[in-house]
Amino acid sequence: MKDKTLNKPKGFTKGKASKQGGAKYGFSHWITVTAIKLSVIFIAIIGIYGIYLDGKVTQTFEGQRWQVPAQVFGRVLTFDRDQQVDFAEIEKELLMLNYQRSTNAETPGRFTQKQNRFIIYRRPFDFGYGLEPASKIIIEQRDGEVYRLTQDGEQVHEVKLEPILIDRILSAEGQDRVMLPLDQIPQQLIDALLLIEDKDFYHHHGLSPTGILRAFWKNLLAGETVQGGSTLTQQLAKNMYLYRDKTIWRKVNEALISVILEVRYSKDQILEAYLNEVYLGQHYANGIHGVGLASEFYFGKPINELNNSELALIVAQIKGPSFYDPWRQPERASERRDLILRIMFENHLLQEKAYQAAITSELNIRKNRRFKKQSYPAYMQLVRRELKDIGAAGALQSGIRVFTGFDIHRQKDAENAVIEQLKKLENGTDVANLEAAMVISDIRSGQIQAVVGGKEVKYLGFNRALDAKRPIGSLIKPVVYIAALERSNKYSLATPLADKPISLTSSKGKKWQPKNYDGKFRGQVPLIDGLVQSLNVPTVNLGLEVGLENIKQTLNVLGHKGDVRKVPSILLGSINMSAFEVNQFYSTIANGGLYNEAHAVVKILSGDGERLWAKEKLLDARLSQQGAYLIDYALTQVTSTGTAKSLSWKFPQQRLAGKTGTSNDLRDSWFVGFDQKSVVTSWIGRDDNKPMGLTGSSGALTLFSNYLAAQGSNSRFDLIPDGIEFATFELATGNVVLDDCANVEQYPAITSGIFISEQCLEKRKDPPNWLEKLFGAEGE
Incomplete structure (x- = not known):
């Protein structure tokens, strides 16, 4: 019997073998196909994710990269030919701007005085017409007046000094920075940074394996970290786009973003972004970002004025601003700075003489860690309100620059007057808890120069200058007299006014019997005496003759925007106003009847210097020249023979004008005074509105007097029109x-x-x- 297996078709065995081989071939084929599919899917995912990252990177990098604080500047100090000049005042201004005295002012940020010449090497600044380079200014004076001005060797009619930075309005995240283009950052700092942080920056494509190995070897030899492993592009990617969690996924993101940055942007663009982004310290709750702000933070001066030692300390902070904090850890900071200086010397960035000078120098940091910011909260409240009204509040984090009329000398003198005088008044009387407010404005422009909102001048709180509306008392009287004097066919300064007891009855049957402050009646007085002596009864008689509607209209014409009730008591000041509102209508009087809307903000520039907004300059004549002159004449008599005659004793050589004001029961003490340049409105009272026993003459007038003694005055010289x-x-x-x-x-x-x-x-x-x-x- 034949073996059946031998009779099986030959192809059967081959077929089985073929089937087994096919199984083997099929598995490897499946692995290959699956791997290819997964690779395609992975590449697709990476591609899609890369497109997402690319969009995120470009949107941030090409849009508003950071929330850059708005900078708020004071007034631009201008010098003209034939202008009165005080070199001591110029020096004070320059010291506040952190200029340094020197024997020869040969570099920006320095000044010197030589007899009748004051030499200033002004820093570069954009006043709103493009960046003006650093320039050497010489002011020459003769008999107290400027007689020659030169700028970079050429005679000019006018020169300007950069204004004081009074505040920086930060983002909600508390990030602070000063934006600088790459060409305004010292090359020495850039070279030192690249040497320490990324020597191959201009040669790699975002990632540098050789840089990592080199940094490892250098740090191993030095026994400490002297060189970083991550490229600057990686550091920028981490700081600008990523959280600081240490995960593999973050490192992958960091690498991808670095490559995208390198593909999309030039090396200089990346370096500029890094220098403005890098974290370099902490100012209480606010981070210090960028080398521009770090220079101001550590040394109190612009970065282009730093020496080699100071530049090295800035670079030293990159490794660890907290660990190398020069205020808390001066020894560590010095060691790190010296290490960087040594590396700079070894790599020929410093000559030996410069290296020795730098390494033996002190740290030279500012004495006080705290930035001088928000020092003038009452004024800044006004600025913020105006920015909101202008519509610029939404642009505060885009690096706009706000120019104001702020005068730091007037502000400080007003603050000192409030602090010192309230202390004297409370010590000399039984009255406690006195408060005060002051508003000072420039007569010709309407710019607000200073605001004091209370005796706690450095703390943000209730701003009495802007928000405390109190009865203005006799401050209303000039309005009554203006309304009469503008009717020259009927009234003059000599028009007789009755000063006899009067009684008025309201529609509800209530009687009103006004009296003069001294309780006396004079029978009849000339119109000018009614104002100069602040007599109530003659004023009421005059106001009723002129008509309450005319009084209301005159007040509105002078600049008061609030509503006024047409009742006889308004003739004696039963109108509630803030010091700011009072200052507004008195400014029109002081300016010869020309109205300027009171304002703090003068103009707004973008971070690139583009003019975004400017206050319009309009000549708006609200009074006749003749009527304005007559009221001004009367108000100068107030300070020489009237209720403010104490000023004539204290300032005998000065011609001043002003008006006292006192509300019922001596609850509010007011005085508005003005010289040729400024209007000063001062108020003293209590927040609980209780009587305090001070009249306008014994209270608020003393504020004005003390302020003027410190500030000095410019005698009025109004020409007869x-x-x-x-x-x-x-x-x-x-x-x-x-x-x-x-x-x-x-x-x-x-x-x-x-x-x-x-x-x-x-x-x-x-x-x-x-x-x-x-x-x-x-x-x-």
């Missing part, structure tokens, strides 16, 4: 009479309203001759 003549008035009738009449006084008057009367109540007697003096007049 066309249409004004001095005339002789008979006091009893108010008529313009000839010079031979008795009981007369000379006052300025509007020419069109002068009608000379040849009749007078009494002729002036000729003075007795020598015989009459010897023997007596005939008939005696």
Whole structure:
């Protein structure tokens, strides 16, 4: 019997073998295909993720990369030919700007004085017309006046100093930085940074394996970290786009973003971004980012004024701002700085003489860690409100630069006057818990120069200058008298006003019987005396004659925007206003009737220097020149013979103008005073509105007086306008009479309203001759 297996078809065995081989071939084929598929999927995922990362990177890098604080500057100090100049004041201004005295002002940020010449090497600055380079300014004076100005050797009519930075409005995250283009960063700092952090920066493509190995070897030889392993591009990717968690996925992201940055942007763009992003310290709750702000933070001066030692300390902070904090760890900071200086020397970035000078120098950091920011909270409250009204609040984190009318000298003098005078008043009386407010503005421009919101001048809180609306008392009286004097056909400074008891009854039957402050009645007084002596009864009589509607309109014309109730009590100041609102309408009076809207913000520039907004300059005549002159004349008499005559004793050489104000029961003490340049509004009172026993003369006037003693004044010299003549008035009738009449006084008057009367109540007697003096007049 034949073996069946031998009779099986030959192909069967082959087929089995073929099947087994096919199984083997099929598995490897499956592995290969699966690997290819997975690779394709992985590449697709990486590609899609790369596209996502690319969009994220470019959107951030090409858009607003950071929330850059808004910078708020004070007024731009300008010097003109023939202007009064005080070299001591210029020096104070420069020291506040962190300029340094030197024997020869040969580099930016330095100044010197040589007899009648003041030499300033001004730093580069953009005043709104493009970046002006550093320049050497020479101011020469003769008899207290500028007679020659030169800038970089050429005579000019005007020179400017950069303004003081009064605040930086930070983002909600508390990040702070000063943006600098690469060409404004010292090359020495850039070279040192690359030497320490990324020597191959301009040769790698975002990742540098050789750099990692080199850093490992250098650090091993030195026994400490002297060189970083990550490239600057990786550090930028980590700082700008990633969290600081130490995971593999973060490192993958870091590598991918680094490659994208290198592909998309030039090396210089990446380096500039790094230098403005790098974290270099902590100012309490706010981080210090970028070398520009670090220079200000550690040394109090711009980065282009740092020496080799200071530049090395900035680079030293990159490794660990907390560990190498020069205030808390000066020895560590010095060691790290010296190490960087040695590496710079060994790599020929420093000559031996410069190296020895740098390594033996002190750290030279600022004495106080705290930035001088938010030092003027009351003024900054006004700035923030105006920025909101302008519509610029949404741009505060885009690096805008805000220029204001802030005058640091006036601000400091006002603050000191408030602090010192309130202390004296509380020590000299039984009154406690006094508060105060002051607003100071420039007469010609309307710019607010200083604001004090209370006796705690350095703390942000309730701003009494802007928000405390209190009865203004006799401060309203000039408005009443302006309304009359603008009607020259009926009123003059000599118009007789009744000063007798009066009684008014309201529609509800309530009686009002105003009295003068001293309780006396004079029967009749000239119109000017009613204002100069701040008499209530003559003022009420005049106001009722002129009409309450006209008084209201005059107040609005002068600049008050609030509503006014037309009741007789407004004639004595039963109107609530803030010091800011009072300052507004008095500024129009002080400016010869020309209205300027009070404002702190002058202009706003973008971070690139583009002008975004500027306050319009409009000449808006609200009063006639003649009426404005007459009220100004009367208010100068207030300070020489009236309720503010103490000023004539304290400042005998100065011609000042002003008005006192006191509310009922001595609850509010006011004074508004002005010289040729500024209007100063001051208020003293209590937050609980209780009486304090101070009048305008005994309270707020003393604030003005102390402020003026510190600040100095510019005597008023208003020229007599066309249409004004001095005339002789008979006091009893108010008529313009000839010079031979008795009981007369000379006052300025509007020419069109002068009608000379040849009749007078009494002729002036000729003075007795020598015989009459010897023997007596005939008939005696």
